[in-house]
Amino acid sequence: MTERTVGIGAAAAVPGETEDTVLAIGPQHPSAHGALRLRLTLDGERIVAAEPIVGFLHRGAEKLFEVRDYRQIIMLANRHDWLSAFANELGVVLAVERMLGMAVPERAVWARTLLAELNRVLSHLMFLSVHPLDLGSAPPGLGVAEREELRTVLEEATGGRMHYMFNRVGGLKEDLPEGWLDHVTRAVAAVRRRLPDYEERILADPAFRERTVGIGRLGRETILQYGMTGPIARASGVAFDLRRDDPYLAYGELKVTPVTETAGDCHARFRVLLRQVEQSLTLAEECTARLRELPGPVNQRLPKVLRVPEGHTYAWTESPLGVNGYYLVSRGDTTPWRLKLRSASFNNVQALREVLPGHTVADLVPILGSMFFVVGDIDK
Incomplete structure (x- = not known):
């Protein structure tokens, strides 16, 4: 119209x-x-x-949280960003565990970190393969084999290919399968071998560079004003990464250096994404090595009826698209009185009103593709 x-x-x-x-x-x-x-x-x-x-996919997730117990909330929470289900679950269980004063077994901590990084790679590869395809740069099928390999690895551990439901309050659903770490090692090596192809066929492609270099610039001040986080913020020089700045899980024992660029354009955002894949593969290798020598349980026995003490807390995590936060308010019941979700995509998409003016209609597709949002993560 x-x-x-x-x-x-x-x-x-x-x-x-x-x-x-x-x-x-x-x-x-x-x-x-x-x-x-x-x-x-x-x-x-x-x-x-x-x-x-926005609002076309609104499910009222936050109100649904309030009428579900804490075990059921995990199932709802992993769906708003359908590319990062494991990361979505983490914020809920970390908030509840903090309210309970619960210490998770060390093996579960490292396993969660490994699964979170594998999920991060899976999410990033989708944007690196699908959006350049929209511009006619990436060949059809680029990234399919790598993503299928990672999906198989995650499915072996969790039983799910997309919505994992593997986190539990107090740890994980069950221990990792026998021989699974060997499969992780092979999958990580396979993805790493293909990264030069992404560099050559996407970032170094003249057609892709023509459509993305200097297009969709976001300045540092705009990033801060809109509360944008994740790869988009780091592509504009904002070196903020919760894995380093407010460590959770096992990140305090791992070296995480934020991957940053300064150009702030579409091309810089894709460069950050590719470098973050390399970084996550390295972190996954370190977690795998640690888990090989770390025995023990992966969960704690919970009461049949789980009640969270009265109070409130905020748990945030560095999800693939940016900061994902849960503000939990409890009145001592089996369900939260309030569970507010702060999703990364909502802030990212609001900045379109700043970045699009001045560009042509032809620039719309590369800009949208580099803003790294999932619509369900916007609407919740």
Whole structure:
């Protein structure tokens, strides 16, 4: 649907001047990979203003949390970012364990860290393979074999290919399968061998560079004003990573240096993503080596009825798309009185109103593809 409007105060059309066009894109659009709507004001092919309109996938997750016990919440929580289910579960269990004053077995801590990094690689590879395909740069099938290998590894451990439901309050559902660490080692090595292909076929591709270098710049101040985190923020020089700055799980014993760029454009965001894949593979190798020599249980016995003491806490984690936070308020019941979800994608997509103006309609696809959002993570 397109409508044309004349600028306010224009008495009559002046020869050579153009009228603004209001263009509604969505809520279904292939380059958004979800039900997102954009309301663009155009001056010819140039974007003058942009308004992201969200809410088409809203499930009321936060209200559903309030009528589920803490075991059931894990199932709901891992679905808002369907690329990062394991990371989504972590925030819930960490918040509940903190309220209970519960110490998780060390083997579970390292296993959680390993699974979180494998899930991070899986999420990043999706953006590195699918969005360049939208621009006609990446060949069809790039990344499919690597992602299938990682999905198989995660499925062997958790039983799920997408929604893992493997975290539990007090640890993990069960111990890792026998021989699974060997499979992890082979899968990590296989993905690492393919990374030069991503470098050559995406970042070094002249067509990809033409569509992304200097496009969609986000300055440091804009990043901070909108509360943007994750790869997008680090591509604009904001070196913030909770794995280093507020360590949780086993990250306090691992060396995590934020991967940063300064250009802040689409190309820089994809460079950060690829470098983070390399970093996560290294962290996964370190976790695998530690787990080989770390016996012990992976969970604690819980009471049949789990009640969280009265109080409140905030648990945040460095999810693949950025900071994922849960603010838990308990009144001593089996269900939370309030469980607020702070998702990374919501902040990321709000900045479209800042980054899109000044670009052409043709730039819309590379910019959307480099903002790294999942629509379910926006709408919750």
